[in-house]
Amino acid sequence: MGYLGELELGSSFPQFVTFEEAFGFVPQIFRAQTLLPRVIEAEAALLTTILLKEQALSQIQKEYVVLTLAQAHRNVYCVTAHHEMLRLLGVPEQQLDRILVDYAQAGLSPADTDLLSFTLKLGTNGPFVSRDDVTGTLAHGWTDESMLEAILTTALTNFLCTLSTGVGAAPEFTPRLIPETGPSPLFGKPSSEGSSGPYLRAIERNPADFPPFAFFVDEYGFVPNIFRAQTLRPDVLEAEASAIRTVLLTDDVLTRLQKEYILLAVSAANLNTYWVAVHGQVLRTIGVAAEDADQIATDHHHARVAEADRALLDFALKLAVQPSRFGRPDIEALRHHGFAEEQILEAVAITSLTNFLNTMQMGLGAPPDFAPRRVFRPDPSKIAHLSAPGPRPIFKEQLVDPDAELVAKVRNGDLDVFEELINRHSRRVYRTLVGVLGNEDEARDAMQDTFLKAFQHLGDFQQRSKFSTWLVSIASNTGLERLRERRPVESLDDDGSASEEGFRPRDVRAWTDDPEALCAKTETRTLVEKTVMKLPAKYRAVVVLRDLEQLSIADTAEALGLRIPAVKARHLRGRLMVREALSPHFSGGARGVTV
Amino acid sequence: MISCTDFMAEIGNYLEGDVAAEVRLQLENHLSHCQSCQVVLDSTRKTLKIVTESGSFDLPEAVFKPIAKGIMARIRNEQD
Numbered sequence: 001m002g003y004l005g006e007l008e009l010g011s012s013f014p015q016f017v018t019f020e021e022a023f024g025f026v027p028q029i030f031r032a033q034t035l036l037p038r039v040i041e042a043e044a045a046l047l048t049t050i051l052l053k054e055q056a057l058s059q060i061q062k063e064y065v066v067l068t069l070a071q072a073h074r075n076v077y078c079v080t081a082h083h084e085m086l087r088l089l090g091v092p093e094q095q096l097d098r099i100l101v102d103y104a105q106a107g108l109s110p111a112d113t114d115l116l117s118f119t120l121k122l123g124t125n126g127p128f129v130s131r132d133d134v135t136g137t138l139a140h141g142w143t144d145e146s147m148l149e150a151i152l153t154t155a156l157t158n159f160l161c162t163l164s165t166g167v168g169a170a171p172e173f174t175p176r177l178i179p180e181t182g183p184s185p186l187f188g189k190p191s192s193e194g195s196s197g198p199y200l201r202a203i204e205r206n207p208a209d210f211p212p213f214a215f216f217v218d219e220y221g222f223v224p225n226i227f228r229a230q231t232l233r234p235d236v237l238e239a240e241a242s243a244i245r246t247v248l249l250t251d252d253v254l255t256r257l258q259k260e261y262i263l264l265a266v267s268a269a270n271l272n273t274y275w276v277a278v279h280g281q282v283l284r285t286i287g288v289a290a291e292d293a294d295q296i297a298t299d300h301h302h303a304r305v306a307e308a309d310r311a312l313l314d315f316a317l318k319l320a321v322q323p324s325r326f327g328r329p330d331i332e333a334l335r336h337h338g339f340a341e342e343q344i345l346e347a348v349a350i351t352s353l354t355n356f357l358n359t360m361q362m363g364l365g366a367p368p369d370f371a372p373r374r375v376f377r378p379d380p381s382k383i384a385h386l387s388a389p390g391p392r393p394i395f396k397e398q399l400v401d402p403d404a405e406l407v408a409k410v411r412n413g414d415l416d417v418f419e420e421l422i423n424r425h426s427r428r429v430y431r432t433l434v435g436v437l438g439n440e441d442e443a444r445d446a447m448q449d450t451f452l453k454a455f456q457h458l459g460d461f462q463q464r465s466k467f468s469t470w471l472v473s474i475a476s477n478t479g480l481e482r483l484r485e486r487r488p489v490e491s492l493d494d495d496g497s498a499s500e501e502g503f504r505p506r507d508v509r510a511w512t513d514d515p516e517a518l519c520a521k522t523e524t525r526t527l528v529e530k531t532v533m534k535l536p537a538k539y540r541a542v543v544v545l546r547d548l549e550q551l552s553i554a555d556t557a558e559a560l561g562l563r564i565p566a567v568k569a570r571h572l573r574g575r576l577m578v579r580e581a582l583s584p585h586f587s588g589g590a591r592g593v594t595v
Numbered sequence: 596m597i598s599c600t601d602f603m604a605e606i607g608n609y610l611e612g613d614v615a616a617e618v619r620l621q622l623e624n625h626l627s628h629c630q631s632c633q634v635v636l637d638s639t640r641k642t643l644k645i646v647t648e649s650g651s652f653d654l655p656e657a658v659f660k661p662i663a664k665g666i667m668a669r670i671r672n673e674q675d
Contacts, residue, residue, distance in 0.1 A: 304612050307619055415674060419667050426659040434652045444662065451666045508631040511638040516645060528649040547646045572607035579642040
């Protein structure tokens with residue numbers, strides 16, 4: 001028995017019949033997932049198309065990939081299972097033992113040995129893989145088709161290793177002892193910048209007559225490059241699309257949001273800039289602010305997510321990145337947080353699928369579909385084996401300023417480019433000024449000053465913060481100067497009284513379930529604008545920057561020259577004041593907005 | 596036991612998901628038997644959503660384009 005509950009699916013469950021036929025038994029790794037048959041179906045489709053079909057690589061060649069990589073991961077379940085598979089395929093046990101001791105000295109052909117060196121590097125140290133590794137292996141006579149299969153098999157192995165660890169699958173044969181090998185191999189320099197892929201040949205396919213692509217267009221609005229890079233194997237794309245449909249896009253066990261959190265956090269831990277960008281974007285479309293998504297990617301402990309979801313991410317990251325430390329207590333921890341068996345199982349499946357997708361991308365070198373907000377790359381000073389037991393080395397994470405390129409051009413004398421920066425940031429600057437000044441005409445007027453100052457001081461911009469944050473602080477200073485000149489009475493400074501404390505809401509009538517349905521969008525907007533304008537300046541600025549512009553607490557503090565506790569206190573007070581003002585319009589019995 | 600005042604002091608952190616597990620338990624315990632704090636929490640959440648999605652103080656292109664052109668004209672003037 002594994003860690004989680006199991007059900008009897010009956011001997012006619014089609015995937016189990018397939019396994020019986022292929023292996024003579026149903027592997028424990030799948031028996032342990034009977035609570036979610038749809039997940040088993042998706043996994044079985046990946047397994048059969050990638051591993052069991054013989055096309056460019058033979059099944060034995062692919063099983064060698066699985067065996068050596070599972071050994072590098074020290075995954076006893078997978079080593080035992082695939083040792084048995086290879087024995088069934090007719091490879092003598094003696095030969096298998098030689099491969100386990102050292103595949104490079106096992107009498108394999110130079111091309112086979114080189115292919116295994118590549119798949120091992122990809123499977124254990126993905127972020128270090130570059131175009132050179134792929135072209136180097138192709139030079140041994142492998143075709144693009146066989147490289148694609150090698151990459152997919154590597155990704156599938158990482159999937160199976162994570163999955164077997166997560167469900168606590170016990171070996172169904174006498175466990176193979178994994179020989180102690182020397183220190184883990186080191187793989188030179190991390191993949192160099194600018195050597196982006198795709199590394200392999202692919203065929204253009206039209207979504208109109210290619211169902212997997214039609215599915216991606218439906219779901220994402222475009223075909224992500226990672227899938228465009230695999231058109232040499234349409235059957236695998238089918239299986240991947242179907243796994244995404246049934247495992248990621250379902251909402252009945254874990255929520256879609258929880259799944260996207262896992263995909264984002266695990267991809268970031270795997271230093272996979274490509275997938276971090278994709279899932280950051282998906283989270284944005286389902287209503288999560290970019291800053292919040294960034295926070296989940298960099299450190300979910302300080303992210304705006306529920307306590308239980310934080311525990312869920314702890315669980316997923318440990319399983320993905322520190323499998324040797326993962327065990328039954330981690331399952332217990334999630335049960336303690338109220339997660340049901342099915343949900344824990346799905347978390348394991350999603351984490352495994354994330355490792356699959358991440359490994360695949362690092363092997364194919366699919367270029368980003370849109371400019372990533374952050375680039376993750378290994379810290380060259382801490383090159384180490386990623387799959388080594390124990391915590392992973394610490395990596396640098398770099399802030400990517402989407403404006404950096406334009407700013408550099410302006411600094412080099414290309415004045416006209418500044419207009420693009422104005423266009424990009426006019427709304428943010430305007431809102432900051434409205435927040436500070438509380439007057440739309442004045443705010444429009446002060447925009448000129450703000451951008452002129454920014455232009456004049458562009459040489460002082462240190463790039464320690466993002467250009468947009470720097471610009472917002474110029475806007476807020478410009479607004480504050482005007483405020484002091486014209487209205488010495490109203491200021492953002494604390495008036496000395498502890499007025500943020502002890503604000504008591506007065507209107508405590510319950511609101512309707514769907515308040516936004518009560519009135520037209522334009523009416524709501526007018527109401528919100530009026531309400532915000534009536535707030536005292538010190539609350540107004542914080543509410544506008546946090547709730548309308550969705551700046552992080554730290555950026556708001558920087559822009560307004562406040563300390564973080566002050567931002568939090570004013571934000572809360574401001575929000576409660578807005579709530580109080582909106583309450584008569586949205587509480588039960590109210591009939592919406594009359595403005 | 597915590598009071599409504601204690602709850603109000605923590606409601607901001609609670610909404611941000613930024614409270615320690617034991618504080619969270621206390622807050623939720625209070626919520627379970629305090630109707631008015633439930634209402635305030637629920638309506639504050641809804642307020643946040645309404646404000647965020649309102650698109651307030653958005654600047655129409657027709658307004659900011661001339662402003663941008665004006666700024667660029669001044670910059671070019673100063674450079675000459």
